[in-house]
Amino acid sequence: GLGEHRAKAERMFSLMDGFLKNDPISLQKDILHHVEYTVARSRFSFDDFEAYQALAHTVRDRLIERWHDTHIYFKRTKPKRLYFLSLEFLMGRSLSNSVINLGIEDQCAEALNQLGFEFEVVAEQEGDAALGNGGLARLSACQMDSLATLDYPAWGYGLRYEYGLFRQIIVDGFQHEKPDYWLNFGNPWEIERIHVTYEVKFYGTVEEVEMNGEKQKVWIPGETVEAVAYDNPIPGYGTRNTINLRLWAAKPSSKFDLEAYNTGDYINSVVNRQNAETISNVLYPDDRSHQGKELRLKQQYFFVSASLQDIMRRFKEEHTNFDELPEKVALHLNDTHPSLSIAEVMRMLVDEEHLGWHKAWDIVCKIFSFTTHTMVTDGEKIPVELLENLLPRHLEILYEINFNFLEEMKKRIGLDYSRLALLSIVEEGAMKSIRMANLAIVCSHTVNGVSKLHLEKLKTKTFKDFYGLYPEKFQCKTNGVSQRRWIVVSNPGLRDLISKWLGTEAWIRDADLLSGLRDHLDNADFHLEWKMVKKxxxxxxxxxxxxxxxxxxxxxxxxxxxxxxxxxxxxxxxxxxxxxxxxxxxxxxxxxxxxxxxxxxxxxxxxxxxxxxxxxxxxxxxxxxxxxxxxxxxxxxxxxxxxxxxxxxxxxxxxxxxxxxxxxxxxxxxxxxxxxxxxxxxxxxxxxxxxxxxxxxxxxxxxxxxxxxxxxxxxxxxxxxxxxxxxxxxxxxxxxxxxxxxxxxxxxxxxxxxxxxxxxxxxxxxxxxxxxxxxxxxxxxxxxxxxxxxxxxxxxxxxxxxxxxxxxxxxxxxSSDRTIQDYAESTWKISPCRCPL
Ligand code: CR1
The missing domain is CATH 3.40.50.2000 (Glycogen Phosphorylase B;)
Structure with missing residues (x-):
């Protein structure tokens, strides 16, 4: 009964002795504990890198506590959640950022000091997590930081590439690319969830079957791989909230080689298993063009399928009726890369949940928002030939979405075929393909540009025709960056100077306060200190x-x-x-x-x-x-x-x-x-x-x-x-x-x-x-x-x-805080959900 339950919980809590403590002595004990039991080194002899590992685990323990509390709190209060879908995140290092956001930087520095280490030197041991190319990917990282800091109930989803963006080596003035096998020395910032796995399917055929007297399409896939979740806690600053960035890795499915195994082709069955793992292996290093590569398409679908299964499972745990989906779930497409999500949600709602096309479509149009990050007209396209082979059912769904859309357009604009051809999600021609941007625009309730100028160009050039049809969809969300990362972490001298002259650290959560620096514009002492910091x-x-x-x-x-x-x-x-x-x-x-x-x-x-x-x-x-x-x-x-x-x-x-x-x-x-x-x-x-x-x-x-x-x-x-x-x-x-x-x-x-x-x-x-x-x-x-x-x-x-x-x-x-607040209020319609202390 309930009483028994509570008694057990209390017993557990007393065993745990409350939360981990953050005074220097406790931190030191924990560091030494991890030196000995996690890194498996002697507590009397370890180097800077091992000190980094031990400290990272010490910090990670604290992140996990907050992460759990945040999730329990979200689960209990059931707020509308945002799922931020992005194929790229450029997180960089985590140690400094984490200790700053947890508010334990001085204590950590002191703890290390007493052990004979220097925080700066130890922090330098960490390699970058470079799971992205450039602007778009670093923007995602800053936005995660803001989502956590502003207490929004959000999750990020991405791919756990084993090879991040290549390392650039210069030989004789020429660039050479070296693989970035960043997981070589382990990654203390992730938590492997061996029990959070989903099957992702590819290839196969579509068949029509009778179900309850109605004809239904079913996809009979030909290959299955498994997606395993790796969780990366993202701590907010000045809050207990710690949100999650869930990255998927591909593993061979435990089932899929049974046949080969049975026919005795053992070696080939193992080789096939390895092929599955290559899906999430490597990040594509082109930041602007993606030319119809099957592996890239596989990555996209692998990502989309695993994320949406996870999202739907959580939704079903908390809610009973799909009518509630638009009130409880916001799905954000970070550029066109995750746009297959649209077809996948349709497939789930129509083929698996049997909601019927119209109801499913109605829901889909209310949950997606989209941000484009390019000025270029000629965006991402998927060759139909590839889709037909890899995701036959999705291709049918895309055709149907396009057919309905074009029918609607004919009613609105008449039989103006050249205009219709421009609007079409399907591009005819030598290489028939799916225009991902058109798909994302048609199905999203909001299309965001990343600056005023960008939005203007979207309206007048890039997506002029769509703007004419749906002017209300187009919005501007000028990008921002996190002052936590770009001042507090990277420029501690400036941080102290700003705080001293503003008389507060509140600007770290409210960047508008920086304008207060204008009050000291002509102060000679201020100038002197300012120049000193730069020096x-x-x-x-x-x-x-x-x-x-x-x-x-x-x-x-x-x-x-x-x-x-x-x-x-x-x-x-x-x-x-x-x-x-x-x-x-x-x-x-x-x-x-x-x-x-x-x-x-x-x-x-x-x-x-x-x-x-x-x-x-x-x-x-x-x-x-x-x-x-x-x-x-x-x-x-x-x-x-x-x-x-x-x-x-x-x-x-x-x-x-x-x-x-x-x-x-x-x-x-x-x-x-x-x-x-x-x-x-x-x-x-x-x-x-x-x-x-x-x-x-x-x-x-x-x-x-x-x-x-x-x-x-x-x-x-x-x-x-x-x-x-x-x-x-x-x-x-x-x-x-x-x-x-x-x-x-x-x-x-x-x-x-x-x-x-x-x-x-x-x-x-x-x-x-x-x-x-x-x-x-x-x-x-x-x-x-x-x-x-x-x-x-x-x-x-x-x-x-x-x-x-x-x-x-x-x-x-x-500041990305301004950007994120704007998205939250006007696009995602989510509210802060602050985990109590
Ligand atoms: C754009 O080129 C923008 C960032 C973030 C880039 C840049 O102008 O600031 O996105 N696009 O919105 C990009 O990285 C892959 O595309």
């Missing part, structure tokens, strides 16, 4: 640069940084051309003029997709230019060029706080949002940027005077491109600015060596070839002016410091 961060970065590349840099120089994925539209080439131009100017100067020059350290970092040749050439050019300039004794400290290899989250945490200036050079209209700009802004680094993506809103917030804006605006870009292409004669040499032509010629003619190799790179900006699609030629002059303005501002350190303070003070709006 210390520059020192850290300088040490790292020297260790990585052997280049010694001067702390008096302006640290100028461009770090992000390498892409033509991001125009790293414009940066390099600017550097070459600066070099030419320095070479032509007399001694006196040189004395007035602001020394620069130009830092570039980022990975190129392995198959993206031009991007790889940009990396090589960067090294070739660095080699030439850094070894020119004539130039000395006036100009240094550094490529930081293997840019990732933990490198970003080091680089961003140490930057004076950061560059965001995308040709206007190409960067959906950009989030790097926000991280630099929060770290008091000035931006040199085009009016693209979210930078437009940064300009709105801090004013044009507090950053260096250059280049064609969005509306000018189209005109310039048109002009260029309609120009029948190839553009006259005279129309290419002289200094641009000169820099280009130097690269093409081998001034930096490798002229054959750089030829195709040069051609991207030459007429008659690539036609300079990204408009480097026409933006070059304006770019150099912005650079000159930055130099000028840097000379006046008072002015620079003011701009830097105003950047941080204006960064509150770019």
């Amino acid at each position: 210390v961060n520059k020192m850290r970065l300088a040490e790292y640069i020297e260790a990585m590349s052997g280049v010694k840099v001067s702390l008096d120089a302006m640290f100028d940084v461009q770090v992000k994925r390498i892409h033509e539209y991001k125009r790293q080439l414009l940066n390099i051309f600017g550097i070459i131009h600066r070099y030419n100017c320095l070479k032509n100067m007399d001694k006196d003029s040189r004395r007035k020059v602001v020394p620069r350290v130009c830092i570039i970092g980022g990975k190129a997709a392995p198959g993206y040749e031009i991007a790889k050439k940009i990396i090589k050019l960067c090294h070739a230019v660095a080699e030439k300039i850094n070894n020119d004794t004539d130039i000395g400290d006036l100009l240094k060029v550094v490529f930081i290899p293997d840019y990732n989250v933990s490198v970003a945490e080091l680089v961003i706080p140490g930057a004076d200036l950061s560059q965001h050079l995308s040709t206007a209209g190409n960067e959906a949002s950009g989030t790097g700009n926000m991280k630099f802004l929060m770290n008091g680094c000035l931006l040199l940027a085009t009016a693209d993506g979210s930078t437009v809103e940064i300009i709105e917030e801090i004013g044009e005077d507090n950053l260096f804006v250059f280049g064609a605006k969005v509306h000018e870009v189209e005109k310039r491109r048109q002009k260029r292409l309609s120009n029948l004669a190839p553009l006259q040499p005279a129309k290419v600015p002289l200094h641009f032509a000169r820099v280009l010629r130097m690269v093409r003619d081998g001034y930096f060596g490798h002229n054959d190799y750089f030829k195709s790179l040069c051609e991207t900006v030459e007429f008659g070839f690539g036609n300079d699609y990204y408009l480097l030629t026409s933006d070059f002059g304006s770019y150099l002016e912005a650079q000159a303005a930055a130099d000028k501002a840097f000379v006046n350190q008072d002015k620079w410091t003011r701009m830097s303070i105003l950047s941080v003070a204006g960064s509150g709006r770019f």
Whole structure:
């Protein structure tokens, strides 16, 4: 009975002796316990890495307590839940973030200290969890942090790739890719749930059967693999709430090789089992294009199927009627990658729950929301041929969704077949395929852009036709980043300074409070401390640069940084051309003029997709230019060029706080949002940027005077491109600015060596070839002016410091807390559910 139950619970609780304690002595005991029983080392002799492992387990225990309490609380209160579906999460390291969010950083540092270790050194032992490519993936990580901190009842779902994003090795200036087998030394931040498994099915046929006198489609699958859950606790800051990121790994199903086994083909049956495991093995390293690969499709469905089985199981545990689904479940599609979810929910509701098509469709249209992260029109597509083979029943469902949709459209817009063809979820043609974006738009109640400018483009260009049909669906949720990760974890000096001058740490949960820094804008002491913090961060970065590349840099120089994925539209080439131009100017100067020059350290970092040749050439050019300039004794400290290899989250945490200036050079209209700009802004680094993506809103917030804006605006870009292409004669040499032509010629003619190799790179900006699609030629002059303005501002350190303070003070709006609250209230319709202490 109930009494017995309670007595048992009480007995258990007294055995547990309450919760784990967080004073330094208790932490120390736990660390030593884990050294001995988890890491299996002697408590008298263990190294930094083993100390890391033991501390990580100590912290993990505390995360698990909170995780449990949060889940029990959610289960009891049954709030509407958000499920955030994303194929990529770039979590980076977890230790520092966890101890900060748990509020036990000082205690941990002290505990380690007494054992003879230093927290910073121990934290450095952790490798990155790099289960994603770039912007989209890091955004997901920041958003998880905000969901937990704001107490939302949310779960993240993703894939547990065994190989994360490749590690970038530079050999002789060329990028090489090394597999990132990140689980090699174990991962204390995950909890393997060997009992949470689902079967995921592939291939096979669809048959029609009679069921209760009605014809029903059933899918008879041909292959089964098992999905195993790995839970990654995500602690909120200033709350007990700790939510879950559940990642799936593929395991061979215990059933599927029975036949082979019975027929005696033992070896083949084992080999087949291994094939199953490859599904979740490796992250695709292309951040923009996915070209109809079967394995990629398998990954997507594997992810979708396991997640939705888990979600539906939980829903059924808590509720009895599917009519309640839209009030209790919000499913968010992070880009088109998880869009198969739509077909899968239909299949579950129609084929398994027998709700009937219309009822199921009605429900589906109320539960999905979608965010797109690209400006590109030509989005993700799945070849019908692949689907037909791998997921035959889903293809039928997609056809039916499309048929109904087109019928409805015919009623609305008439038999305008060219318009209907554009709207269609199915693309006819040489390669018949499913347009994932169209699917996501048709079936979601909300379609979000990631900046105002992005939304505008979605409405007027990319999804113009859909916007005409469903104007109310389209919304803007400007991206944000977590100030916990990007100030508190990565810039402790700035954190202390901000808290001291604001007189509170409340800004860590409420970034709008950062605007209070404006009250001290002209305080000399504040300026002094501000500059000191930057100096210390520059020192850290300088040490790292020297260790990585052997280049010694001067702390008096302006640290100028461009770090992000390498892409033509991001125009790293414009940066390099600017550097070459600066070099030419320095070479032509007399001694006196040189004395007035602001020394620069130009830092570039980022990975190129392995198959993206031009991007790889940009990396090589960067090294070739660095080699030439850094070894020119004539130039000395006036100009240094550094490529930081293997840019990732933990490198970003080091680089961003140490930057004076950061560059965001995308040709206007190409960067959906950009989030790097926000991280630099929060770290008091000035931006040199085009009016693209979210930078437009940064300009709105801090004013044009507090950053260096250059280049064609969005509306000018189209005109310039048109002009260029309609120009029948190839553009006259005279129309290419002289200094641009000169820099280009130097690269093409081998001034930096490798002229054959750089030829195709040069051609991207030459007429008659690539036609300079990204408009480097026409933006070059304006770019150099912005650079000159930055130099000028840097000379006046008072002015620079003011701009830097105003950047941080204006960064509150770019916290992911603001983004998430907006999503929660207007898109997901979920409310905070705060677990009591
Ligand atoms: C966009 O290119 C945006 C992030 C996050 C990127 C970038 O402008 O800030 O998404 N897209 O919304 C991306 O990574 C794979 O696509």
